[in-house]
Amino acid sequence: MTTNGSGAARRLRFEIFRYNPEDSDSEPHMQSYELDEAPYMSLYIALNQIRETQDPSLQFDFACRSAICGSCGMLVNGRPALGCRTLTSDLPDVVRLHPLPVFKLIGDLSVDTGTWFREMVEKSEAWIHAKEDFDPQAEEVRMDDNLAQAIYEGERCIECGCCVASCGVANVNANFTGPAGLNRIARFMMDPRDSRTDEDWFDVVASDHGVFACLGMMACEDVCPKELPLLEVHAYLRRRMLAARFMDKKD
Ligand code: SF4
Ligand code: SF4
Ligand code: FES
Numbered sequence: 001m002t003t004n005g006s007g008a009a010r011r012l013r014f015e016i017f018r019y020n021p022e023d024s025d026s027e028p029h030m031q032s033y034e035l036d037e038a039p040y041m042s043l044y045i046a047l048n049q050i051r052e053t054q055d056p057s058l059q060f061d062f063a064c065r066s067a068i069c070g071s072c073g074m075l076v077n078g079r080p081a082l083g084c085r086t087l088t089s090d091l092p093d094v095v096r097l098h099p100l101p102v103f104k105l106i107g108d109l110s111v112d113t114g115t116w117f118r119e120m121v122e123k124s125e126a127w128i129h130a131k132e133d134f135d136p137q138a139e140e141v142r143m144d145d146n147l148a149q150a151i152y153e154g155e156r157c158i159e160c161g162c163c164v165a166s167c168g169v170a171n172v173n174a175n176f177t178g179p180a181g182l183n184r185i186a187r188f189m190m191d192p193r194d195s196r197t198d199e200d201w202f203d204v205v206a207s208d209h210g211v212f213a214c215l216g217m218m219a220c221e222d223v224c225p226k227e228l229p230l231l232e233v234h235a236y237l238r239r240r241m242l243a244a245r246f247m248d249k250k251d
Pocket of ligand 1: 163166167168169170178179213214215216217218219220221
Protein backbone atom coordinates (compact mmCIF):
# COMPACT_ATOMS: atom_id res chain seq x y z
CA MET A 1 0.00 0.00 0.00
CA THR A 2 1.28 3.45 -0.85
CA THR A 3 0.97 6.17 1.77
CA ASN A 4 0.56 9.89 1.33
CA GLY A 5 3.80 10.79 3.13
CA SER A 6 2.21 11.14 6.59
CA GLY A 7 1.87 7.34 6.85
CA ALA A 8 -1.88 7.33 6.14
CA ALA A 9 -3.35 5.23 3.31
CA ARG A 10 -3.89 7.04 0.05
CA ARG A 11 -7.29 8.25 -1.02
CA LEU A 12 -7.58 7.17 -4.65
CA ARG A 13 -9.70 8.89 -7.24
CA PHE A 14 -11.09 6.71 -10.03
CA GLU A 15 -12.33 8.44 -13.17
CA ILE A 16 -14.37 5.84 -15.02
CA PHE A 17 -15.87 5.92 -18.50
CA ARG A 18 -19.65 5.52 -18.33
CA TYR A 19 -21.94 4.78 -21.26
CA ASN A 20 -24.76 2.36 -21.88
CA PRO A 21 -25.23 1.91 -25.66
CA GLU A 22 -28.56 0.15 -24.98
CA ASP A 23 -30.01 3.26 -23.33
CA SER A 24 -30.96 6.08 -25.72
CA ASP A 25 -30.70 8.60 -22.85
CA SER A 26 -27.13 7.59 -22.01
CA GLU A 27 -24.25 9.88 -23.08
CA PRO A 28 -20.57 8.91 -22.89
CA HIS A 29 -18.97 10.67 -19.92
CA MET A 30 -16.41 10.20 -17.13
CA GLN A 31 -17.61 9.67 -13.57
CA SER A 32 -15.45 10.08 -10.45
CA TYR A 33 -15.38 7.86 -7.39
CA GLU A 34 -13.11 7.98 -4.35
CA LEU A 35 -11.84 5.05 -2.32
CA ASP A 36 -9.30 4.45 0.47
CA GLU A 37 -6.49 2.26 -0.78
CA ALA A 38 -6.06 -1.06 1.04
CA PRO A 39 -2.99 -3.34 1.12
CA TYR A 40 -2.63 -5.45 -2.04
CA MET A 41 -5.69 -3.80 -3.57
CA SER A 42 -6.15 -4.76 -7.22
CA LEU A 43 -8.44 -2.99 -9.67
CA TYR A 44 -10.71 -6.00 -9.33
CA ILE A 45 -11.08 -5.31 -5.58
CA ALA A 46 -11.37 -1.55 -6.06
CA LEU A 47 -14.07 -1.78 -8.74
CA ASN A 48 -16.06 -4.30 -6.73
CA GLN A 49 -15.91 -2.04 -3.68
CA ILE A 50 -17.12 0.89 -5.75
CA ARG A 51 -19.96 -1.20 -7.17
CA GLU A 52 -20.93 -2.61 -3.76
CA THR A 53 -20.74 0.61 -1.75
CA GLN A 54 -21.24 3.47 -4.20
CA ASP A 55 -22.75 2.56 -7.57
CA PRO A 56 -24.43 -0.79 -8.35
CA SER A 57 -24.95 0.31 -11.98
CA LEU A 58 -21.23 0.20 -12.84
CA GLN A 59 -20.48 -2.43 -15.53
CA PHE A 60 -17.20 -4.31 -15.79
CA ASP A 61 -16.15 -7.95 -16.30
CA PHE A 62 -14.17 -10.33 -14.15
CA ALA A 63 -14.35 -14.10 -13.70
CA CYS A 64 -11.15 -15.86 -12.62
CA ARG A 65 -9.36 -13.02 -10.75
CA SER A 66 -6.05 -14.67 -11.61
CA ALA A 67 -5.10 -13.69 -15.19
CA ILE A 68 -6.54 -16.85 -16.73
CA CYS A 69 -10.00 -16.12 -18.17
CA GLY A 70 -9.06 -12.99 -20.13
CA SER A 71 -12.30 -11.13 -19.33
CA CYS A 72 -11.03 -8.12 -17.37
CA GLY A 73 -8.99 -6.20 -20.00
CA MET A 74 -9.42 -2.41 -19.82
CA LEU A 75 -7.46 0.77 -20.45
CA VAL A 76 -5.72 1.76 -17.23
CA ASN A 77 -4.46 5.32 -17.57
CA GLY A 78 -4.47 4.75 -21.34
CA ARG A 79 -2.66 1.39 -21.38
CA PRO A 80 -4.40 -1.98 -21.92
CA ALA A 81 -4.09 -4.20 -18.84
CA LEU A 82 -5.90 -6.87 -16.86
CA GLY A 83 -7.86 -5.36 -13.97
CA CYS A 84 -7.38 -8.42 -11.78
CA ARG A 85 -3.62 -8.29 -12.18
CA THR A 86 -3.12 -4.56 -11.73
CA LEU A 87 -2.34 -3.40 -8.20
CA THR A 88 -3.37 0.11 -7.20
CA SER A 89 0.04 0.45 -5.48
CA ASP A 90 1.56 0.55 -8.98
CA LEU A 91 -0.73 3.41 -10.02
CA PRO A 92 -0.86 7.15 -9.27
CA ASP A 93 -3.51 8.74 -7.02
CA VAL A 94 -5.78 9.33 -10.00
CA VAL A 95 -6.72 6.25 -12.04
CA ARG A 96 -8.54 6.70 -15.36
CA LEU A 97 -10.34 3.63 -16.68
CA HIS A 98 -11.77 3.20 -20.18
CA PRO A 99 -13.07 0.14 -22.05
CA LEU A 100 -10.72 -1.53 -24.54
CA PRO A 101 -11.07 0.01 -28.01
CA VAL A 102 -11.58 -2.13 -31.16
CA PHE A 103 -14.16 -4.40 -29.44
CA LYS A 104 -17.90 -3.79 -29.28
CA LEU A 105 -18.87 -1.89 -26.15
CA ILE A 106 -21.38 -3.63 -23.90
CA GLY A 107 -21.44 -0.86 -21.30
CA ASP A 108 -18.98 1.20 -19.20
CA LEU A 109 -15.80 -0.95 -18.98
CA SER A 110 -17.37 -4.11 -20.39
CA VAL A 111 -16.61 -5.09 -24.00
CA ASP A 112 -17.45 -8.09 -26.19
CA THR A 113 -14.11 -9.70 -27.03
CA GLY A 114 -15.80 -13.06 -27.76
CA THR A 115 -17.31 -12.01 -31.09
CA TRP A 116 -13.98 -10.61 -32.33
CA PHE A 117 -12.11 -13.79 -31.41
CA ARG A 118 -14.80 -16.08 -32.86
CA GLU A 119 -14.74 -14.18 -36.18
CA MET A 120 -10.94 -14.37 -36.26
CA VAL A 121 -11.03 -18.13 -35.62
CA GLU A 122 -13.65 -18.66 -38.34
CA LYS A 123 -11.80 -16.49 -40.90
CA SER A 124 -8.51 -18.29 -40.38
CA GLU A 125 -10.07 -21.71 -39.71
CA ALA A 126 -7.93 -21.88 -36.61
CA TRP A 127 -8.39 -25.52 -35.83
CA ILE A 128 -6.48 -28.66 -36.85
CA HIS A 129 -7.16 -29.77 -40.42
CA ALA A 130 -6.20 -33.38 -39.88
CA LYS A 131 -4.29 -35.32 -42.50
CA GLU A 132 -5.96 -38.59 -41.59
CA ASP A 133 -9.16 -39.68 -39.91
CA PHE A 134 -8.76 -40.11 -36.16
CA ASP A 135 -8.02 -43.70 -35.21
CA PRO A 136 -8.56 -44.24 -31.46
CA GLN A 137 -6.65 -47.55 -31.65
CA ALA A 138 -3.53 -46.04 -33.21
CA GLU A 139 -0.36 -45.54 -31.22
CA GLU A 140 0.32 -41.93 -30.20
CA VAL A 141 2.78 -40.16 -32.47
CA ARG A 142 5.58 -38.52 -30.52
CA MET A 143 6.22 -34.82 -31.17
CA ASP A 144 9.62 -33.16 -30.91
CA ASP A 145 9.90 -31.56 -27.44
CA ASN A 146 10.98 -28.14 -28.72
CA LEU A 147 8.16 -28.05 -31.26
CA ALA A 148 5.62 -29.09 -28.63
CA GLN A 149 6.93 -26.31 -26.39
CA ALA A 150 6.64 -23.73 -29.20
CA ILE A 151 3.04 -24.77 -29.87
CA TYR A 152 2.26 -24.65 -26.15
CA GLU A 153 3.73 -21.14 -25.98
CA GLY A 154 1.14 -19.93 -28.51
CA GLU A 155 -1.63 -21.74 -26.63
CA ARG A 156 -0.93 -19.67 -23.50
CA CYS A 157 -2.93 -16.77 -25.00
CA ILE A 158 -5.96 -16.07 -22.79
CA GLU A 159 -7.74 -14.01 -25.49
CA CYS A 160 -7.93 -10.93 -23.27
CA GLY A 161 -7.70 -8.57 -26.26
CA CYS A 162 -5.08 -6.26 -24.69
CA CYS A 163 -2.70 -6.69 -27.64
CA VAL A 164 -5.47 -6.00 -30.16
CA ALA A 165 -6.55 -2.86 -28.29
CA SER A 166 -2.96 -1.59 -28.20
CA CYS A 167 -2.42 -2.11 -31.93
CA GLY A 168 -2.61 1.01 -34.10
CA VAL A 169 -3.37 -1.07 -37.18
CA ALA A 170 -6.21 -3.01 -35.51
CA ASN A 171 -7.65 0.31 -34.33
CA VAL A 172 -8.01 1.62 -37.90
CA ASN A 173 -8.45 -1.61 -39.91
CA ALA A 174 -11.32 -3.78 -38.64
CA ASN A 175 -10.20 -6.61 -40.94
CA PHE A 176 -6.63 -6.82 -39.63
CA THR A 177 -5.99 -10.31 -38.26
CA GLY A 178 -4.39 -8.68 -35.23
CA PRO A 179 -1.55 -9.88 -33.03
CA ALA A 180 -3.68 -12.45 -31.19
CA GLY A 181 -5.00 -13.78 -34.52
CA LEU A 182 -1.52 -14.05 -36.02
CA ASN A 183 -0.35 -15.84 -32.89
CA ARG A 184 -3.17 -18.35 -33.21
CA ILE A 185 -2.46 -18.94 -36.90
CA ALA A 186 1.25 -19.51 -36.21
CA ARG A 187 0.32 -22.17 -33.66
CA PHE A 188 -1.47 -24.18 -36.40
CA MET A 189 1.19 -23.51 -39.02
CA MET A 190 3.77 -25.07 -36.69
CA ASP A 191 1.65 -28.11 -35.94
CA PRO A 192 2.74 -31.15 -38.00
CA ARG A 193 -0.72 -32.67 -37.57
CA ASP A 194 -2.24 -29.86 -39.68
CA SER A 195 -2.43 -30.65 -43.39
CA ARG A 196 -2.44 -27.05 -44.69
CA THR A 197 0.57 -26.00 -46.76
CA ASP A 198 2.20 -22.56 -46.80
CA GLU A 199 0.45 -21.94 -50.13
CA ASP A 200 -2.89 -22.66 -48.43
CA TRP A 201 -2.03 -20.16 -45.69
CA PHE A 202 -0.76 -17.49 -48.08
CA ASP A 203 -4.11 -15.85 -48.81
CA VAL A 204 -4.85 -15.50 -45.10
CA VAL A 205 -1.45 -14.63 -43.67
CA ALA A 206 0.02 -12.61 -46.53
CA SER A 207 -3.16 -10.72 -47.50
CA ASP A 208 -3.56 -6.96 -46.97
CA HIS A 209 -4.98 -7.81 -43.54
CA GLY A 210 -2.31 -10.29 -42.53
CA VAL A 211 1.20 -10.12 -41.11
CA PHE A 212 2.54 -7.65 -43.70
CA ALA A 213 0.01 -5.05 -42.53
CA CYS A 214 1.73 -5.03 -39.12
CA LEU A 215 3.94 -1.97 -38.57
CA GLY A 216 6.13 -3.80 -36.05
CA MET A 217 6.09 -1.15 -33.35
CA MET A 218 5.80 -3.68 -30.54
CA ALA A 219 2.84 -2.31 -28.61
CA CYS A 220 1.20 -5.74 -28.63
CA GLU A 221 4.14 -7.53 -27.06
CA ASP A 222 4.64 -4.71 -24.54
CA VAL A 223 1.14 -5.05 -23.10
CA CYS A 224 0.57 -8.82 -23.33
CA PRO A 225 -0.05 -9.96 -19.73
CA LYS A 226 1.15 -13.47 -20.58
CA GLU A 227 4.37 -12.09 -22.10
CA LEU A 228 3.91 -13.98 -25.35
CA PRO A 229 6.74 -13.38 -27.86
CA LEU A 230 4.42 -11.83 -30.42
CA LEU A 231 7.11 -10.15 -32.51
CA GLU A 232 8.98 -13.43 -32.82
CA VAL A 233 5.71 -14.98 -34.01
CA HIS A 234 5.31 -12.25 -36.66
CA ALA A 235 8.89 -12.76 -37.85
CA TYR A 236 8.23 -16.52 -38.12
CA LEU A 237 5.11 -15.90 -40.22
CA ARG A 238 6.91 -13.44 -42.50
CA ARG A 239 9.76 -15.89 -43.07
CA ARG A 240 7.36 -18.73 -43.85
CA MET A 241 5.35 -16.62 -46.29
CA LEU A 242 8.40 -15.25 -48.09
CA ALA A 243 9.88 -18.73 -48.31
CA ALA A 244 6.62 -20.10 -49.69
CA ARG A 245 6.67 -17.73 -52.65
CA PHE A 246 10.25 -16.74 -53.27
CA MET A 247 12.50 -19.47 -51.93
CA ASP A 248 12.71 -23.20 -52.22
CA LYS A 249 12.60 -23.83 -48.47
CA LYS A 250 10.34 -23.11 -45.51
CA ASP A 251 12.44 -21.59 -42.66
S1 SF4 B 1 3.70 -4.92 -33.74
FE1 SF4 B 1 2.16 -5.12 -35.39
S2 SF4 B 1 0.50 -6.34 -34.49
FE2 SF4 B 1 1.80 -5.59 -32.77
S3 SF4 B 1 0.82 -3.69 -32.12
FE3 SF4 B 1 2.37 -3.10 -33.63
S4 SF4 B 1 1.27 -3.06 -35.62
FE4 SF4 B 1 -0.02 -4.18 -34.16
S1 SF4 C 1 -1.62 -12.47 -27.12
FE1 SF4 C 1 -1.45 -11.73 -24.99
S2 SF4 C 1 -2.46 -9.71 -25.00
FE2 SF4 C 1 -3.06 -10.76 -26.86
S3 SF4 C 1 -5.01 -11.72 -26.40
FE3 SF4 C 1 -3.40 -13.26 -26.01
S4 SF4 C 1 -2.86 -13.04 -23.86
FE4 SF4 C 1 -4.03 -11.22 -24.42
S1 FES D 1 -10.60 -11.86 -14.12
FE1 FES D 1 -9.85 -13.46 -15.43
S2 FES D 1 -8.16 -12.54 -16.39
FE2 FES D 1 -8.78 -11.03 -14.96
